[in-house]
Amino acid sequence: MESDVSANSRLTIAAHALTWIGLYQRRGHEVATSEQIATSVNTNPVVIRRLLGELRKAGLADSRRGAGAGWILARDLAAITLLDIYQAIEPGPVFALHRATPNPECVVGHGIGPAMTAVYDGVEVALRGELAKTTLKDVLRDILQAA
Amino acid sequence: MESDVSANSRLTIAAHALTWIGLYQRRGHEVATSEQIATSVNTNPVVIRRLLGELRKAGLADSRRGAGAGWILARDLAAITLLDIYQAIEPGPVFALHRATPNPECVVGHGIGPAMTAVYDGVEVALRGELAKTTLKDVLRDILQAA
DNA sequence: TGTCATTGTAACGACTACTGTTACGACTGG
DNA sequence: CCAGTCGTAACAGTAGTCGTTACAATGACA
Numbered sequence: 001m002e003s004d005v006s007a008n009s010r011l012t013i014a015a016h017a018l019t020w021i022g023l024y025q026r027r028g029h030e031v032a033t034s035e036q037i038a039t040s041v042n043t044n045p046v047v048i049r050r051l052l053g054e055l056r057k058a059g060l061a062d063s064r065r066g067a068g069a070g071w072i073l074a075r076d077l078a079a080i081t082l083l084d085i086y087q088a089i090e091p092g093p094v095f096a097l098h099r100a101t102p103n104p105e106c107v108v109g110h111g112i113g114p115a116m117t118a119v120y121d122g123v124e125v126a127l128r129g130e131l132a133k134t135t136l137k138d139v140l141r142d143i144l145q146a147a
Numbered sequence: 148m149e150s151d152v153s154a155n156s157r158l159t160i161a162a163h164a165l166t167w168i169g170l171y172q173r174r175g176h177e178v179a180t181s182e183q184i185a186t187s188v189n190t191n192p193v194v195i196r197r198l199l200g201e202l203r204k205a206g207l208a209d210s211r212r213g214a215g216a217g218w219i220l221a222r223d224l225a226a227i228t229l230l231d232i233y234q235a236i237e238p239g240p241v242f243a244l245h246r247a248t249p250n251p252e253c254v255v256g257h258g259i260g261p262a263m264t265a266v267y268d269g270v271e272v273a274l275r276g277e278l279a280k281t282t283l284k285d286v287l288r289d290i291l292q293a294a
Numbered sequence: 295t296g297t298c299a300t301t302g303t304a305a306c307g308a309c310t311a312c313t314g315t316t317a318c319g320a321c322t323g324g
Numbered sequence: 325c326c327a328g329t330c331g332t333a334a335c336a337g338t339a340g341t342c343g344t345t346a347c348a349a350t351g352a353c354a
Contacts, residue, residue: 009243010312012263016245020255033329040253041245044314049330066322069329082266094241094274096156098163098188099342106187108167111290116159118289119229119281126273127241134266142265143258157341180300191343196301213351216300246313301350306343313338320331 014051014085016041018061019136019143022077031070051089058088078137086131094127095120161198161232163188165208166283166290169224178217198236205235225284233278241274242267 020040021032034045034052041048052071055061062074073080097116102109167187168179181192181199188195199218202208209221220227244263249256 008241008312009246011242012244012259015263016249016255016259019259020253023255035329040250040256042247042249042256043245045329046315046332047313050332053331063330064322065320065330067326067328068323069321071330094155095158097159098190099156100189102163102189103187106167107294108163108170108287108290109187109189111293112159112163112166112286114293115286115289116162119278119286122280123274123277126277127270130266130270130273133269139259139262139266140255142262143255146258146261147254155341182300192300193303193344194342197303197342200302210301211351212301212349213353214297214299215352216350218301295354297352297354299350299352302348303346304348305346308344309342310340311338313336315335315337317334318332321329322326323328324326 008090010051010089011082011086013041013043013047014055014089015082015136015139017048017052018055018073018080018085019077019140021061021071021073022136023140025073031064031068031072033070037071054089055085058084060084060088076137077140078135080136081132082134082136082139083128083131086128093120093124095123155237157198157236158229158233160188160190160194161202161236162229162283162286164195164199165202165220165227165232166224166287168208168218168220169283170287172220178211178215178219180217184218201236202232205231207231207235223284224287225282227283228279229281229283229286230275230278233275240267240271242270 017037020037024032024036034048037048038045052061052063056063056074059074060080061071063069063071097113102112104110164184167184171179171183181195184195185192199208199210203210203221206221207227208218210216210218244260249259251257
């Protein structure tokens with residue numbers, strides 16, 4: 001169970017699932033089932049299907065239905081960055097402004113929004129730049145090298 | 148009310164509170180009450196006291212009790228970066244690994260943890276670097292310039 | 295010494311997000 | 325037709341944040 005302090009593991013799970021599909025395909029298989037992926041991730045198949053559904057909308061994965069169905073990559077592992085996955089599954093920014101509008105008659109309340117927005121934009125750019133550096137091919141390479 | 152998709156507004160509120168105290172002190176006042184700060188932030192005084200309590204533990208603010216009590220800065224605005232605040236109030240990293248340990252008998256399940264950790268470490272460094280660029284003096288300057 | 299404004303903190307309900315699970319309809323290869 | 329898998333709804337459990345009420349503790353000041 002736990003160990004974390006409350007952060008998002010969705011990016012980890014999504015990268016795990018796609019990398020698993022990629023390795024499975026590289027070994028000659030056609031499709032991977034959510035059941036198989038869930039066994040590797042150690043979770044429920046529905047969790048995998050939900051997540052891969054979002055990745056399909058983003059054009060990173062695809063699925064077949066009916067008998068002998070399952071999941072395939074929509075792109076090569078080398079053409080999928082962690083940024084692609086992040087954008088597919090993370091709806092909003094890391095930091096947010098106030099929930100309730102601060103007092104506009106106060107100088108600070110009036111100007112803090114734009115000031116923080118500028119900083120947060122820079123943070124997002126830096127974060128995305130870091131995630132864009134790594135492709136799933138890189139991730140798989142690291143995994144196989146460590147084995 | 149809202150508008151956000153579920154992100155942390157704690158850094159925004161904390162920066163708002165400290166900046167407000169700094170401007171208030173610059174205008175000649177001794178201490179700022181949580182009531183006054185809450186009016187500018189548009190929230191409840193207890194929310195401010197809770198947050199400033201964490202900032203006090205980190206050595207960024209200080210408080211006086213009793214009658215005529217309130218809050219003061221423990222450092223000059225120029226000596227407080229957004230990274231200082233972030234570290235004082237954000238308990239964990241942005242991204243987390245799996246909640247449940249993935250299947251260690253699977254190559255991917257075994258190696259994905261270290262591989263993603265390396266990436267996440269880079270993300271944290273980039274994020275912290277961005278936040279360290281801005282001091283509350285910068286924030287206040289932007290606020291006053293825009294007014 | 296007494297008053298009283300303010301902090302410190304516990305407690306609670308409301309809201310949101312993610313996770314795990316069950317259930318079942320939709321689809322399709324054989 | 326049938327069996328296997330996806331697609332998705334529904335629900336409970338966990339966790340974090342926020343707003344709110346309540347009240348004890350503190351300490352400046354009259």
